[in-house]
Amino acid sequence: MMNAYAAFAASGFAPTKLHREWAQTTPQLVLCRRVIDETHDVKTFVLTPASDRMFCFSAGQYVVVHLRIEGAAVTRSYSVSSPPTRPLDLQITVKRTPGGLVSNWLHDNLKPGDGIEIEGPLGSFNLDDLPHAKSLFLSGGSGITPVMSMLRAFTDRAANQDIHFIHSARTPDDIIFRLELDALATRFPNVHVTCICSHGDPAWTGPTGRINSEMLLTLVPDLHSRTIFACGPESYIKAARSCLDAIGLAPSQYHEESFGGGNISRSLSDSKVSSSVRFARSGLAYHCAPGETLLEAARQCGVYVPTACQQGVCGTCRIAKLSGEVVMDDLGGLTLEDKSAGYILACCSRPQGDILLDL
Template sequence: MMNALVSFAPSCRSDRVSGRHTLICRGIVQETHDVKTFVFCPKRGQAGQFKAGQFITLNLVIDGAPAVRTYSISSPPTRAGDLRITVKRVPGGLASNWLHDNLEQGSEIEIDGPSGSFNWDDLRSDRPLFLSGGSGITPVMSMLRTLADSGSDKDVCFIHSARSPKDIIFGDELDNLARDHRNFHVHVVCAEAVHNWAGPTGLVGESMLLKFAPDIRERTVYACGPEPYMNAVRNALNSIGLDPGRYHEESFGGLLKPAPVLQTAQAASVRFARTGVTHQCRSTQTLLEIARSVGLYLPSACQQGICGTCRVLKVSGDVEMADFGGLSAQEKDAGYVLACCTHPMGAVSIDL
């Protein structure tokens, strides 16, 4: 079975670019009726080099309260000074609606990153198969644009699933990629059959994947999309018999189940090694909550043990951590923990 509960490829984790940067919005592109691309440039210097497929963490202030969200970079690193995120307006979504309604040319935002192990540099292959559903196209598009810009001769297959023709993100550009690059095999599939759509229809599954990628067992798969789509992809690949070592994913839409909560509180303390501050606390608190309570800044995003943004080195002490793939095995062996889902079980010291 696909070992794919985690949202980032479990085999490796890329280096994170530390520090906070300021970006200026220099343009907005209306991609579909509910999707916009925001084009940014760094306010000063460079906002950190990124790898195709990575994400940034936006530190927003909405109605006077902080709101932290992660968005994949949809632009390629081959285009210097051009960093883009492509955002779907989610009904009831705090950040996506605020960005759509308030961000304009000249607006400034604070970001952390880039970061993320679902990236082309660390997961290269000669015969990639990219799969995306809905707004999951964003990191995949960064990879496709990178391959196109570099003149790659790799045998590229891409299957994108959209709800309907009006929901196809980057539709014209996908047509151009298929037209201009003979080694790019692009297939866009709509779930709904409508009168103005002559392309294929249906939901992602075993038959669809084998139809468009009959050599799928010899390819390396990169998949991204909302959790229902990802479940369908995993089930199809399990049925096909793809080697799990050929599968990498990033999933939008949260966990299948919540992280467990410690029921029994015990006395604990956390020493922040860089500042020398020691704080008395309870084991029911997370390291992230404790750091914030003493006024220390620690980047965070998902707060569910997925994205890895809040990674911090544990110097000493016993902890309990309930992560969902946000750390690689190598990082755990090196002593790193995720502050958002790690509880001190006594006297603990961390490198902060």
């Protein structure tokens, strides 16, 4: 049988989604083919399908990594850093975080030849679903990964779109993909890259400090005519949003993806109201303890709900609520359209009475 590599080479063109569709609603086995050291604490893991399929996703989307660490099943969301124009492999770029269970396990254990399971692709933060004529990419730290996928997709297609890319890092040594960014800016005159370091060094000649409205307008004078794609830690996203609000950018021109919720306190519900959840499709029901989330209830019943951050940030556990009321302590994992359509996040929603879910 012709494998995926041979099929792609023989086709002579980039396959359509129909030709290379691989996504399923359950985790799929992939193999680690290569590990790339990007910085002192960031690695890229190059993954290839275990089956004869090609990866199909939109630039900006993420996958959920399923692992078993010390006997416990754990999941985490990671944006795809490679572009969909290279469907023979999929890359996730992972920063080692102090105390991070999954990031440290990946850095210390995943090596070429090993297999892991991933689920996806997922996410509405992507080039296919969001209109764009001229783009401005804003990223902070490891938030560079989805917008790097977007930039690579544009340059792979030799798109003539005017692109500004502004990345913020702690120090010059922390700039992920630094050499590639420099090379792309040199090779493509329509690509303008600026890296900003909050802490420079004697050899650093670029901007230092943190992004602000004046800096953005100086670097990108035609900012009002651009679609902005921003990604980074919650603190970075809040700063970027504040800058763009002050500039007067139309909300329709701004799209964001936030990584992690940090140690943010929540107003957890301790209601004494008797609550229960019914799962419409599976026909199961569960009586909830006070403060119990819908995700916890689903797990108690054996109902599968995909999940990753479990902090109300990533949106992976989005489910449709058919009836009932919940208290939801989300951190931006749902769009206004999602909420209007009746979607909630299982990880941070607590029932207030009887709930019916489309599961």
